[in-house]
Amino acid sequence: xxxxxxSQFGAFDLALMLVILLLxxxxxxxxxxxxxxxxxxxxxxxxxxxxICLGLALLLFAKMLVHEEAPELAxxxxxxxxxDAAGNGVIEDYNPIWVDVIGxxxxxxxxxxxxxxxxxxxxxLISTLVHFFSIGYMHGDPRYxxxxxxxxxxxxxxxxxxxxxxxxxxxxFWELVGVSSFLLxxxxxxxxxxxxxxxxxxxxxxxxxxxxxxxxxxLFTSFGVLGYHELFSALSADPxxxxxxxxxxxxxxxxxxxxxxxxxxxxxPLHIWLPDAMEGPTPVSALIHAATMVAAGxxxxxxxxxxxxxxxxxxxxxIGALTAIFAAFxxxxxxxxxxxLAYSTISQxxxxxxxxGVGAVTAGLFHxxxxxxxxxxxxxxxxxxxxxxxxxxxxxxxxxxxxxxxxTFACMFIATLAISGxxxxxxxxxxxxxxxxxLFQWMVPGSGGPAWLYALPxxxxxxxxxxxxxxxxxxxxxTFFGETKSEHADHAHESPKVMTVPLxxxxxxxxGSGGLGLTSHLGIGTHWFNDHVAAPTLDVNExxxxxxxxxxTELVLTEDEEHAEHSSHTIAMICSLLVAxxxxxxxxxxxxxxxxxAAKVAAVLAPVHRxxxxxxxxxxxxxxxxxxxxxxxxxxxxxWWFDATIIDxxxxxxxxxxxxxxxxxxxxxxIVVDGLVNLVGLVTIVWGFFAQRLQTGRxxxxxxxxLIGFVGLAAAFFLIG
Amino acid sequence: MDGIPIHFYLxxxxxxxxxxxxxxxxxxxxxxxxxxxxxxxNAASLNFVTFSRYGGNLDxxxxxxxxxxxxxxxxxxxxxxxxxxxxVFKNVxxxxxxxxxx
Numbered sequence: 001x002x003x004x005x006x007s008q009f010g011a012f013d014l015a016l017m018l019v020i021l022l023l024x025x026x027x028x029x030x031x032x033x034x035x036x037x038x039x040x041x042x043x044x045x046x047x048x049x050x051x052i053c054l055g056l057a058l059l060l061f062a063k064m065l066v067h068e069e070a071p072e073l074a075x076x077x078x079x080x081x082x083x084d085a086a087g088n089g090v091i092e093d094y095n096p097i098w099v100d101v102i103g104x105x106x107x108x109x110x111x112x113x114x115x116x117x118x119x120x121x122x123x124x125l126i127s128t129l130v131h132f133f134s135i136g137y138m139h140g141d142p143r144y145x146x147x148x149x150x151x152x153x154x155x156x157x158x159x160x161x162x163x164x165x166x167x168x169x170x171x172x173f174w175e176l177v178g179v180s181s182f183l184l185x186x187x188x189x190x191x192x193x194x195x196x197x198x199x200x201x202x203x204x205x206x207x208x209x210x211x212x213x214x215x216x217x218x219l220f221t222s223f224g225v226l227g228y229h230e231l232f233s234a235l236s237a238d239p240x241x242x243x244x245x246x247x248x249x250x251x252x253x254x255x256x257x258x259x260x261x262x263x264x265x266x267x268x269p270l271h272i273w274l275p276d277a278m279e280g281p282t283p284v285s286a287l288i289h290a291a292t293m294v295a296a297g298x299x300x301x302x303x304x305x306x307x308x309x310x311x312x313x314x315x316x317x318x319i320g321a322l323t324a325i326f327a328a329f330x331x332x333x334x335x336x337x338x339x340x341l342a343y344s345t346i347s348q349x350x351x352x353x354x355x356x357g358v359g360a361v362t363a364g365l366f367h368x369x370x371x372x373x374x375x376x377x378x379x380x381x382x383x384x385x386x387x388x389x390x391x392x393x394x395x396x397x398x399x400x401x402x403x404x405x406x407x408t409f410a411c412m413f414i415a416t417l418a419i420s421g422x423x424x425x426x427x428x429x430x431x432x433x434x435x436x437x438x439l440f441q442w443m444v445p446g447s448g449g450p451a452w453l454y455a456l457p458x459x460x461x462x463x464x465x466x467x468x469x470x471x472x473x474x475x476x477x478x479t480f481f482g483e484t485k486s487e488h489a490d491h492a493h494e495s496p497k498v499m500t501v502p503l504x505x506x507x508x509x510x511x512g513s514g515g516l517g518l519t520s521h522l523g524i525g526t527h528w529f530n531d532h533v534a535a536p537t538l539d540v541n542e543x544x545x546x547x548x549x550x551x552x553t554e555l556v557l558t559e560d561e562e563h564a565e566h567s568s569h570t571i572a573m574i575c576s577l578l579v580a581x582x583x584x585x586x587x588x589x590x591x592x593x594x595x596x597x598a599a600k601v602a603a604v605l606a607p608v609h610r611x612x613x614x615x616x617x618x619x620x621x622x623x624x625x626x627x628x629x630x631x632x633x634x635x636x637x638x639x640w641w642f643d644a645t646i647i648d649x650x651x652x653x654x655x656x657x658x659x660x661x662x663x664x665x666x667x668x669x670x671i672v673v674d675g676l677v678n679l680v681g682l683v684t685i686v687w688g689f690f691a692q693r694l695q696t697g698r699x700x701x702x703x704x705x706x707l708i709g710f711v712g713l714a715a716a717f718f719l720i721g
Numbered sequence: 722m723d724g725i726p727i728h729f730y731l732x733x734x735x736x737x738x739x740x741x742x743x744x745x746x747x748x749x750x751x752x753x754x755x756x757x758x759x760x761x762x763n764a765a766s767l768n769f770v771t772f773s774r775y776g777g778n779l780d781x782x783x784x785x786x787x788x789x790x791x792x793x794x795x796x797x798x799x800x801x802x803x804x805x806x807x808x809v810f811k812n813v814x815x816x817x818x819x820x821x822x823x
Contacts, residue, residue, distance in 0.1 A: 697819055700746050707742065 013063070016056050017110050020120065021159050023049040024127075028152035035145025046148040047131040050155065054124040057117075064117040111165030111228060115365060119162045119299060122372045125509075126291035127155045129502035133380050134283045136499040137387055147187060151287070154180035158292045162299065166227040167216045170300070174212070174260070177296060178205045181288050185280040194279035201273035208263015208270050215256030218249060219307070232306055247309060254312030257304060258319075265297025265349045268323045272618050275342040282383030285338060289345050290375035295368050298352040302365050305356060314453060317357025317441070321460035324350030328464045331471035333609065337382045337393050340475050344419065345375055347464055351434055354457050360437025367430035373513050374418040374427055377506035381412035384499050385479060388492040395478040397486035404492045409480045411503040416476050418510045420469035421580040426513045428576075435461055435572035436565075443564040458572075465576050469583030477591035730771040737764035751803045751813040755796065762792045 027046040035042040131151060138147050157176035164170045179202075186198030220226055222245040223234040261267065266274040266289075274294070278285055288294070301308075301316065308316065327346035334340045348371050355364030386393045388405050402409045418427035438458035445454035484490050494500070589595045603609075694705070741760030748754055766785040773781025803813055810817045 698816060700815065704746055707746075 013060060013112070014110060016060060017112060017163060020053045020056050020060075020124065021156065021163055023053050024152040024155040024159065026152075028149045028156060031145050031149035031152065035149055038145070041145035041148075043131075043135050043144065043148050046152050047128070047135065049152070050124060050128040050131050053155075053159075054121075054128045057120040057124045060112075061117045061121045064114050108169050109165040109227065110163045112163070115299075115302070116162055118365075118369055119295075120159065122295075122369050123155065123158050123162065123292050126372055126376045127151070127158075127287060129376065129380070129505060130283045130287040133286070133383065133499050133502045134281070136496045137283050137383055138281060143187070147281070150180060150183045150187065151284075154184060154287065154292070158296070161296055165229070167219070167231070168226045171209075171213065171216060174264070174296065174300075175209065177264075177293050178202060178209070181277075181293050184284040184288060185277045187280055187284065191279065193276075197273075197276040197279040201277045204270050204273040205263045208259045208261070210259070211256040212260025212263075215253045215258075215260070218253040218256065222249070222253075228303060235306065247311075250307070251309045251311045254304075254308040255315055257307065258301060258312065258316050261297030261301045261353065262319065263297070264300075265294045265353060266323075266346045267297070267319050267350060267353055268326060269618060271323060271327065271346045274346055275339055278336070278338040278342050282338065282379060282386055285341070286376045286379030286383065289342065290379050291372035294345060294349055295352075295372060298349065298356065298364060298368050301353060301356045302361050302368075305361050313357050313359065315357075317354050317438075317457045318453065320350045320352070320354030320357050321438075321457040321464075322350070323347065324354060324464040325460045325467070328467035328471065332467065332474065335394050335396055337385065337395050337398070337475065337479060338379075340395070340471060341375070341378050341382055344378075344468065344472065347468060348375065348419070351431065351461060351464070354461055355434040355437055358438045358441035358454075358457050360434055360440075363430060363433035363437050367427075367434055370418070370426035370430040370510070370513050373506055374415040374510040377411055377415040377503060377510050378419070380499070380503055380506065381408050381415065384408040384495040384503065385412075385492075387495050387499065390491075392486070395475065398479045398484075399482040400480070400484040401492055402480040405480075405494045407494060407500045408503060411500075411507040412480075413476060414507045415510050416472045420472050420584060421465055421576050423577065425511055427510070431465060432569070432573050432576055435465070435576050436569040439568040439572045440565050443568060462575055462579055466579035466583040469580040470587045473584050473587030474591050477587060481592060727771060727775050730767065734764045734767040734771065737761075737767065749814050749816065751806065751815050754815060755799050755803070758799075759792060759796065762788055762795075 024046075027042075027049040031038075031042045031046060038045065131148070134147065134151070138144055141147060154177065157173050157180050161170055161173035161177060164173055182198045182202045185201050186194050188194045189198070216226070219231060223231055225231050225234055263270045274289060277289060280288070324347045327343045327350060331340050331343040331347065334343060348367070352364040352367050352371070355361070355367060382393070385398070385401060385405065385408060388401070388408070389398065414425070418425040421428045421431045435458065438461050442455045442458045445451040484492075590597075694701075696702075737760050741757040741762075741764060744757030744760060745754050748757065766788045769781035769785045769788070771781075773779060773785075806818055807813050
């Protein structure tokens, strides 16, 4: 084992990654068993473990930052990097076999590249801050230690998801994330709404995971490998997998894989679980729904970018863009502060998904990071507000909290500026990059569908940007400005330091994390992200790879396209500034200066408003139509009928046949078998009846018979022989 | 002796054998049955001696001496049994000691 050095990656780093992975699990195991007996119920243990994880993650990230080589060279696959004779870092495949069932070989491994590094930092950072925040927020909860145990399990699953180097391991951790989010959302299971919310989240995710698993299965049956890099190299070596994989099938696999992301990242139409999941404790919302779990879907789509065909990418882009705009509209009409943030999250996730769909993978992942910071800040800030309001979260009861909770206000205001896309904050940089990517896709359409479809993402995302700034400023104005509107707001107070410090840390990151950014034309930032978290590429030379998306094959821009790319950045930036400004201005008109009345607008646009209030009737669709009519009414009835008629019929028929056969067999048994047995007995009895006469006990009789026998035999001998 | 053909001897022997056999079969008295057995043994002895004489070696005669010894031993044991039976049952009928029957 080589020692730790900044210039090379070695076994020591692998050990660090394993420590990062296992520490949260350790705190889960300890807290779930003996948490209540520990001093302070063990919150210090969980928090300390996570802090260590954060420190190690930062260390690894720092190494990645100073590393000059391209990320592929630094860490390529599941590997222990060693040092070759020349002193260069090399990769030794460290792939212990985990499962080996008749040709189905699974090797667990760690994939560590720049994307993993940044995701590790984001996850551990947010998780650590959430831990600290929860010490204040969850104070006095009857299941305090169990809460931290669940946080540990969740963080463990999420880190595992990021570190795993193959689809199966990813899927395992993916489901673990689902389970632990189920536990956390339903943490206050005494509330019926929380209990049903966690079930809803779990079931909705199952729908997506169902497709995800089939997608994995298609890829596995075609290529026989599960590791990302094995998969990618198999794909670039022979895109048709020896003729078993057609363009259509690969598209289907891509869309099915994307289904997993649709469920996890709350894209339409499976977004319905996320708003309900706000029933969990607010720090949990920050952890799960801002930074980690919902990001898993985006991470997946980004990781597997090359697998998606142009058609699949178009589907992804459109679903993402539609989610972004529709969820943003819903953010306008919600009154619950957390519900606004929930729809905002869905909308922003739509952004990321759409970004990857239009090929701007780096921008999407960049937005994933920046969004993690400012959305976690918003959630924790709202948690602080809710804590100050004694667990009241209706914005109509708030107002005027700016003076009562100055730190919370300042931090949330920064986050709002960031998410709205105010220049120089992190959100502006990432959103601008996404819009530029979408615009570029419009100018240079892909081959997945008609050209006008490629115009949609940009238009929808631009609209969503305006709506986003509108509802976010509405939230700020309703919560922090104006007059207090209830007793709780009158008695609101600033939260303790253990809660405000995480807010401040996040606020700094919400401003500064853009510095890692990628908008080189602004001349700021390190554009590390742009250089090092590039979309994976495929090196396809074969002509039959034509159906792969051109973004993942070697992309060479023509002169026109290069020009388009340059201009797309400028245009996108101007457009996004305009719409964001409009949104903020309108929000000011409605909620700050009170020049316009929201109620009047709602009255004028009554049908629209009603539709929004009912969340586009998605819940009605799922619960009322799909669940009640289709599943309960139709499917269940059909299944009942099928069960009662066909299955029971078969069972009854089998029973009847069995009975008839049994009767025949019984008769056979009685007559033939028993008859034979009885016959033997009878013959014995009859024979014995005669034979016993011979057994007189008199020697002379026996001797007589012997004599007769002898004479008989002698006679026979003489007569025959 | 040379004038007497072998089948005379054998005929006498067979006659003795059958007399003995009939005695055994017909008589009830144990003593008579023992006499029958003696007759059969002597018939066999006679046979042995006859064949020894005509066969040209002395094996048969040796066997006949064995038979006489055997007969003596047999008579001793059998008479002892008969005496015991008489002590118990007060007769020497062959059918009387049937208490183990049934």
